Amino acid sequence: MARLMAVAETVMLQSAETEKESQKMRAALYAPPKGMTRAELRRKRPPGMALTSMQAEALAAQLAAEDAQLMKGRSG
Structure with a gap:
């Protein structure tokens, strides 16, 4: 483009x-x-880019879970 x-x-x-x-x-x-x-x-901000505090917390929890899963795979 x-x-x-x-x-x-x-x-x-x-x-x-x-x-x-x-x-x-x-x-x-x-x-x-x-x-x-x-x-x-x-x-x-572009439309739809704002997060509520609940959405931000859910995203942080999801990222933490994915990170823990990735780290678990590296140590095993």
Whole structure:
């Protein structure tokens, strides 16, 4: 996907007739969505990424159990 985006960017920038136009296109391409500052984008989590304390505890317990199982296999 990253390669496809790089190719698309290159093609788009090649259509610019001047360096100034190229810089303008690049700035528009990498600008944050309208209405959001860069700081807001950094703070915002993707949907579904927040865990409740119960979910975090369950995940920690699951990881501890998997870790114990892996360590048991190494020592045997």
